[in-house]
Amino acid sequence: MASGEDRHREDGHRVEVHLDRLLADRGLTLVELSERVGISVVNLSVLKNGRARAVRFSTLTALCDALRCTPGDLLTVAAPKTTSPAARQSG
């Protein structure tokens, strides 16, 4: 199974979703969040596990309201992977 980073590369993005950390910090379960924002547990699971390819603004707004956070708390863009000097030399 592809790693999260491999999956991101396959989808053409480096966006990381920190939903699991925010849920833990707020003491919420995925089911409770689903009930609050009106999004199915399946879709929230897709988002939490990094398998989502796009997020609607309405979904983002509902999540930020329920988790009392900003989009920047929920989503970040990982730094691009750079090759080490040793790897560049051997290449």
Added chain:
Amino acid sequence: MLNPRLRAGVTLMRVLLGTAVAAVVVGAVRTVLGYSGLDLGGHMIHLPNLPLLGDPAPSIPVTPDGGFRARLTEVGAKDFGPTAFPWKDTSDGTRDAYTGLPPVELAGWHSLSLYFWGPTFRDRLAYAGPVLFAEALALTVLVLLWRIVRTLALGEVFVRDNARRMVAIGLVVAAGGSLAQLLRALGWADMVAHSAAAGVVRVAWSFSFLPLLAGAVILLLAEVFRQGVGMRADVDGLV
């Protein structure tokens, strides 16, 4: 999990398709075994002369040809009718009185039909062959539709395979339907040309553009479907 309304719709489609398949299969059996088909049952299969079960003999629509008036004058008939082709009893059975060929009968008022009593196997093949071809086409379309409905039941209808199936259905309807008409016309013409009615009547046939039109509509829907597949791929993974 399908919602109840969609599940009911899928069930209804399956029932309708199943009924259609059964009707085509029964029709094909009748074409192969029946009196007015290939008669491979050898008269062992008795089909009562009921409108829903078809004619007791092959019949084709005809229209008067060049020798029609002369024939009516010869037989002394004031109007067209069964006496246009009188029969006689011979040692080989009932035959056409003029040609000695298997007997035929003309019937109808506003539209004439020529019945072939005692057709040869060549006649039966010319008559039933195009019918079997059309029935095979119908069965092909029904099988493709069944496969599409199956994906609907799984909730995955906008897939590439269904777009291809729609294209196949469109081509079968347009090309196959048109070819079936041509084969039927050729078969009928062959029957009349080798019968006691040759020169007296000819096949009354016209080409219908309905299969081409229906096929074009289906191909248009197939393109819409194909674009739906692309749109579905775009929203795959959208939360």
